[in-house]
Amino acid sequence: MISPLIRLSHVTFQASNAQKLIKNLVDKYRFHPFAVRSLQGGSPCQVALRNGGVVFMVNENNLKTYKNSVMLFDSPLPIPFPDTACNVSFEVDDVPGLCRRLVGEGCQLLVPPMQLHDDFGSVTYCIVKSIVGNVNHTLIDRSHYKANFLPGFDYFECENNLFSSNIKYIDHVTYACPRGETRYILEWYRRCFGFQHFPLSEGEDPGRGFEISGPGIGLRLTSMACTSLNEGCKIVVAESLPQEGPNQIDQFLKHHKKGGIQHIALSTPCILKTTRELSELGVCFAKQPSSYYSHPRKREEIYSVELKPELLSQFGILLDSAQRNASQDTYKKFLLQVFAEPLFYKDSVYLEFIERRMAEGFGEGNIRALWHSMQNIQEDLHLKEQEVGTPTVAQ
């Protein structure tokens, strides 16, 4: 099947304190607000922010905006709902045709095809409920629209950070889902949008995915890709496996019963530069035990891609390399990854930073280390919560 998806447009967050999230994204992650919609009284209810090729939209999640039902291009989740990322929006070129197909597949349309106009032209969109918990997809045809975002928004004057940004696009979005649901999720995305299973290991069975279990870890990870999608954002589905001790997928599901977006990975051309800059702005990154960088094999691996363990260790950056030397010359594929602190409270959505050097997959070593690093952040935040006596929200 030819996929109807052209590119990922933006990801929407629904936050009870939108101003706080916006401030966080601006002050710490160098996002620039560029478009806003306001309520009649003047207070903003939807703000779009950009960093490089990544656009986030933030919806105010409170009763006032909810009752007035003024969200455009989104269908707000019923209140009360935890602060979360709730909509992955794609550009498509035939909204009515796609809607007919989705309805034929039994999908629930939250908003049927609608056309909105302003001075810059018109946009047609619809909203489809996904098969994963609180996640919806807004599908947008922007081909008759000339401004930078969507009708109904006011634009801020200049947008000059496109060139200074260290973030290029969304590399993957990872869902946490209840046990046993991965196969249905893959099937839904295949039928509706033409995603294909993207094996994480050679010969991987799509029904089983990639399983890692052991002390402190129980994870089934299955990835899918859509080749038509510009910059190829993947969707990764994570479910828990039986294990001892706390499991971050189960923790997430305590707040998002039927699943949701657990993390969003942002692609950067230079993770060292990005993590240094962001940590100067106050972003905390998940730490790695020093043993990760002192292990002789890991040190050798790091040196072999011409990096230094001491540099990576400053920000807890993980390396996974597929050392397939085609000839004697160093043709090396590798990827570097790190999680930042959660955007809201400890079991909420995380941002990941990822630098790919010809490596398209996800390395087993990194998955395991990323898991433990997220577990460590959660334990630290849990301790802080106990000290303060209130749930910790990343400031």
Ligand SMILES: O=C(O)C(=O)Cc1ccc(O)cc1
């Ligand atoms: O490989 C990646 O990009 C991951 O992000 C792996 C991963 C997925 C889910 C987790 O809860 C922890 C780690």
Ligand SMILES: [Fe+2]
């Ligand atoms: Fe990830």
